[in-house]
Amino acid sequence: MRILFATSNTNKISEAAEILVPLGHSVEGLLIDGNRPIFNEPKELGLEAVTESKVEQALALIKGTEFEGAAVLVEDSGVFTHAFEGWPGANSADVVEKIGLDGVLERISKSKNRGGEYRAVVILSDGKNNWKAVGVCKGKFSVEKRGINGFGYDPIFIPEEGDGRTFAEMKSSEKSSISHRGVAIKSLSRLLSDPSR
């Protein structure tokens, strides 16, 4: 299947390709007139509603273009602390942009609970069928930033299923094998290969 990932985050495209290309799909970033699309995101409604809104917007964007007939992939994700009622959650991108990872760590250090999780919702649509999957990756926040790989909160997130390294200290393939996005995209790929769907 030709899959157009509608995101402005090239890290997310590489992570999806790592899982879907070996299964025989092609994955590329959706470009409209050479630009990655920017979507209206109703963040206050949560990850699932944002993803549902993005898929409608992406399908509308490719209508009547050379891409019509390909499948679009959209995703929304965020990081959720256990100590602060899920903060920053759906606002993860804005929060890290405003206060940086140091600001996030400073707030987390005010609580004894360093637990948290990443969550992702993905939807693939060929215009007729929609396939939806979710992924959760539990873990905890480190005391200081470690590692240079990945993006966003990766230097301060230590996944439970790992060996104590942050995601930013892992290779991309190691991250994908346990990450929220990896889990979601793997379950999406299982739905795609299920003949009853």
Ligand code: IMP
């Ligand atoms: P979105 O691009 O609107 O889905 O924003 C998700 C934000 O959550 C990103 O900009 C990151 O700040 C954070 N985030 C989501 N997934 C990851 C991840 O795999 N690693 C690090 N940060 C992530």
